[in-house]
Amino acid sequence: MNVLDILTPFAQTGRIDTARIGAQLKDVTEVLGPPWNRGSSTGADGLPYLYAYGSLEVATCQAHCQVIDSIVVQTDWATMEWPSREPGQLETFPGYPAYGEVLRALSDAGCPWENYEPLTLEGQCAIRVPASGVTFVFTTEDGEEPMLCSASVAVHRPHSCG
Template sequence: MHVLDILTPFAQTARIGAARVGAQLKDVTEVLGPPWACGSSAGADGLPYLYAYGCLEFATCHAHCQAIESIVVQTDWTTMEWPSQEPGRSETFAGYPTYREVLRALSEAGCPWESYEPLTDADQSAIRVPASGAIFVFNTEDVAEPVLCHASVAEHRPHTCG
């Protein structure tokens, strides 16, 4: 498996399996098993709101509903760890996909993208997939070719619960 086998469908749909913005954390954990790590920050209900399965991370509502508000795939690891199809088990594969590899994969999948200026500066560049809202951020500092740091999608409208 290659990280682009995960990221290309994510770019097209803003989903990774059961994980999507707006899904309940409990629905994702039914498929993936319990999170391998939880963030140290806690929301209004005292529950953590940062959850991870290796390089796959979710942030949930800070109140009580635990709806997923963002999904981030950290790709700036030499070896990435990822949940397998069997809950509680992991797979590993190489990280650091290059800018050229990502754009080639998106192009081959017929997935249009655009430059994303709000996250582009001297040290990084970013692209956005308009259809899904997925954003890919690349490190451009001290590298021969830009490498993908992370891909993410987030809720951009006010969330209300309880």
């Protein structure tokens, strides 16, 4: 497996396995088990709202409903860690895919994308897949080919819970 085997379907669907916007955290933990790490930030209810499985981060609403409102794949690690299909196991593979590799993988999958100006700033550029809302952010430092730092999707309007 490599990172593009994960990112291409993510770009097409906006989901990774059971992790999708609007799902509950319990749906993810039923498949992947308990999170390996939890964010240090807590919501008003005292619960953490950032949960990680290696390079996969899932954030939830800051309420007891624990509805997923963002999914991030951190690709800026030399070695990425990913939950395996084998309970309690992990897979590792190289991170930092290059801009050209990502665009080729999306093109080969028939997944249209567009430049995403709101996150194109000094030192980085971004693309977005309109169908899923997944955004890819690349670092452009050092004058080399841009390298992927993260791929993410998030809800931009709060849900009502409680």
